Amino acid sequence: xxxxxxxxxxxxxEGRAANLPCNHSTISGNEYVYWYRQIHSQGPQYIIHGLxxxxxxxxxxxxxxxxxxxxxxxxxxxxxxxxxVYYCIVNPLRxxxxxxxxxxxxxxxxxx
Amino acid sequence: xxxxxxxxxxxxxxxxxxxxxxxxxxxxxxxxYWYQQSLDQGLQFLIQYYNGEERAKGNILERFSxxxxxxxxxxxxxxxxxxxxxxxxxxxxxxxxxxxxxxLHFGNGTRLTVT
Numbered sequence: 001x002x003x004x005x006x007x008x009x010x011x012x013x014e015g016r017a018a019n020l021p022c023n024h025s026t027i028s029g030n031e032y033v034y035w036y037r038q039i040h041s042q043g044p045q046y047i048i049h050g051l052x053x054x055x056x057x058x059x060x061x062x063x064x065x066x067x068x069x070x071x072x073x074x075x076x077x078x079x080x081x082x083x084x085v086y087y088c089i090v091n092p093l094r095x096x097x098x099x100x101x102x103x104x105x106x107x108x109x110x111x112x
Numbered sequence: 113x114x115x116x117x118x119x120x121x122x123x124x125x126x127x128x129x130x131x132x133x134x135x136x137x138x139x140x141x142x143x144x145y146w147y148q149q150s151l152d153q154g155l156q157f158l159i160q161y162y163n164g165e166e167r168a169k170g171n172i173l174e175r176f177s178x179x180x181x182x183x184x185x186x187x188x189x190x191x192x193x194x195x196x197x198x199x200x201x202x203x204x205x206x207x208x209x210x211x212x213x214x215x216l217h218f219g220n221g222t223r224l225t226v227t
Contacts (some may be wrong), residue, residue, distance in 0.1 A: 032213055041219030043114065043202050044155065087155075091213075099168045100145065100216060102155040 004088045004103055010108040018075040018105050022088030026071045031089055031107040033064060035073045038105070043088065047073065083110045115139065118203050118219035126227055128190040133222045137184055137205030143167075144186040144217060145204040146178055155202065162185055193226045200224075 005023040012018040024033065034049040048055055048062045056063045061074040075082050078092075087105040115138035123205040125131055138143050138211040146158040157170035171222035172178075175193075193205060200223050 023126055034215060036216070038155075040171055041200060041221075041223075043116070043204075044216075045114075046215040048215060049213070049215060099160070101157055101170075102147075103225045104154055 003092055006086075006088050006103065006106045008104065009107040009109070011111055012078045013078060013109050015077055017066050018108060018110070019072040019084065020075075020080040020086050020088075020108065021070065022073070023070045024088070024090045027068050027090050033062065034089045034091060035060070035062065035072050036087045036089065036102075037082075039049075039081075039089070042106065044102075047086075052057040078108075078110045080110050080112065084108060114217040116203060116205050116217050118193060118201075118210055118222050121220070122221060122223050122225075123128055124225045124227065128203065129193050129226075130189065131223075133188040133190070133201050133203075135186045135188070135205075135219060137186070137203075138207075138217055140172065141205035141217070142184065143206045144184070145206075146172075146186070146188050147202040147204065148199050148201065149221075150196075150199040153199075157165035158188070161197060180190050190224070191212065192219030195226050198226045200222055 008050050032051050035047040036044040038044040038093050050062045064071045085105040085107050115137040119134045132225045142163045144161045147155045151157050158172040159178050160168040163179045164180050175191050202219045202221045204218045206216050
């Protein structure tokens with residue numbers, strides 16, 4: 001499985017867009033990019049995932065570069081409730097057996 | 113609400129004891145994953161079950177075991193508990209449909225404290 005690299009921490013002003021980068025330079029063609037977040041001690045929450053096209057849902061947008069070696073999660077209007085640890089994970093189109101490994105993530109702080 | 117239910121929410125026990133953590137996956141999900149998260153640590157993958165069978169194993173200690181029952185609920189058994197086993201234990205489920213790219217949905221965890 002490809003490894004990911006994320007900055008350990010970031011901050012963003014409330015109401016502004018939060019852009020969280022993730023490098024996955026060894027990603028292979030069948031591997032998806034997933035984003036989850038964990039708000040203090042709660043269960044991680046799925047945000048979005050994509051293969052090669054940009055994706056958008058009610059929570060966020062996912063921008064994947066053309067070479068697929070990096071991606072950016074965008075929270076368009078960050079609120080204090082978006083303060084969390086954000087995890088970028090790369091996983092292949094899975095068989096029924098999967099080790100889904102979480103890295104250290106990015107701790108996002110939203111300032112008022 | 114993710115639809116994944118974990119019980120109990122909190123558990124306090126003594127060293128050397130044995131406990132069982134329970135997870136009910138989302139309706140229709142066939143895969144169950146267990147993770148351990150120690151204080152200020154990342155999520156450590158323990159084990160995965162798919163439709164009743166063990167399919168993937170992570171850094172799970174020999175003192176720990178799990179199973180998934182015919183109704184698809186899962187239990188994680190922790191025995192000979194040590195202080196270092198104090199952690200949050202999360203269960204996640206996924207549908208693993210024909211495309212196998214469905215995301216994980218996590219429960220709110222069981223906080224285990226070993227004294």
